[in-house]
Amino acid sequence: MIEFRGVHHSYGDREVLRGIDLVLDGPRTGIIGANGSGKSTLARMINGLVEPASGQVLVDGLDVSRHGREVRRRVAFVFPDPEAQIVMPTVSEDIAFSLRRRRLTREAVDARIDAALARFGLADHRDHPAHLLSSGQKQLLALASVTAVEPAILVADEPTTMLDRRHTRTVMRHLEALDQQLVLVSHQLELFASWERVVVVDEGRVVADGPGVESIDFYRRLMDGETTEGGGGGASAVRHPDGGTSGPGRTDGTGPRC
Ligand SMILES: Nc1ncnc2c1ncn2[C@@H]1O[C@H](COP(=O)(O)OP(=O)(O)OP(=O)(O)O)[C@@H](O)[C@H]1O
Numbered sequence: 001m002i003e004f005r006g007v008h009h010s011y012g013d014r015e016v017l018r019g020i021d022l023v024l025d026g027p028r029t030g031i032i033g034a035n036g037s038g039k040s041t042l043a044r045m046i047n048g049l050v051e052p053a054s055g056q057v058l059v060d061g062l063d064v065s066r067h068g069r070e071v072r073r074r075v076a077f078v079f080p081d082p083e084a085q086i087v088m089p090t091v092s093e094d095i096a097f098s099l100r101r102r103r104l105t106r107e108a109v110d111a112r113i114d115a116a117l118a119r120f121g122l123a124d125h126r127d128h129p130a131h132l133l134s135s136g137q138k139q140l141l142a143l144a145s146v147t148a149v150e151p152a153i154l155v156a157d158e159p160t161t162m163l164d165r166r167h168t169r170t171v172m173r174h175l176e177a178l179d180q181q182l183v184l185v186s187h188q189l190e191l192f193a194s195w196e197r198v199v200v201v202d203e204g205r206v207v208a209d210g211p212g213v214e215s216i217d218f219y220r221r222l223m224d225g226e227t228t229e230g231g232g233g234g235a236s237a238v239r240h241p242d243g244g245t246s247g248p249g250r251t252d253g254t255g256p257r258c
Pocket residue numbers: 011016033034035036037038039040041042
């Protein structure tokens with residue numbers, strides 16, 4: 001379970017998160033919002049890549065700022081730019097590198113590499129130089145390396161931006177089938193149409209939190225200027241699937257009505 005408690009964050013004097021109170025406890029949560037609204041900052045806090053200026057982020061009850069190492073063992077992160085996480089010369093070595101701390105036998109490592117390559121359509125590229133992969137293949141390798149670890153929580157920030165429709169479908173099918181908790185940030189709204197929970201972030205606040213279709217509809221209206229809600233107002237017409245308007249941990253009861 002992931003919990004944000006009164007989280008604020010600024011870069012210099014630019015305030016980018018303005019009081020986030022959120023509990024992410026379902027198997028999948030989508031995060032959508034305008035450019036610069038704070039989605040990546042929020043996502044990066046889940047494994048301590050960014051620490052809140054004030055407030056707390058907890059993962060399974062562990063304060064991320066104080067227990068970073070333990071949290072990072074549970075939470076894996078996929079960056080929008082795969083170059084940021086490909087570190088080894090070949091495809092299979094890169095996946096093996098992500099498994100280095102897992103105390104697996106050589107056979108188990110090989111089995112996980114094979115499974116990850118097959119899952120993301122890279123089986124033919126086992127010994128391929130990683131830097132010579134296409135942009136989309138690099139994104140697939142980043143996903144293969146991270147999911148091979150089988151983290152308890154996977155946070156993926158725009159992991160499909162460079163993928164064609166077929167590979168996007170393959171990746172989404174795999175991500176949606178994971179047993180682990182998934183938090184996915186994306187501008188590809190159609191990915192979330194059937195999701196039970198999608199959070200809309202606007203100007204550093206959660207402005208909607210509910211079923212995918214409703215959150216997407218709210219976000220579209222927000223972007224089209226058909227609602228004055230969001231931004232400074234922090235209100236939302238979207239209800240959370242549990243039916244609550246300010247359920248425990250979902251919001252602080254003073255911010256968005258979810
Ligand atoms: N390391 C940083 N230093 C300074 N400012 C930053 C940094 N990271 C993000 N920002 C600023 O914080 C704001 C929120 O950025 P963030 O990346 O969280 O937004 P986002 O919603 O993920 O945007 P996008 O959809 O464009 O990826 C932006 O104004 C951005 O310029």
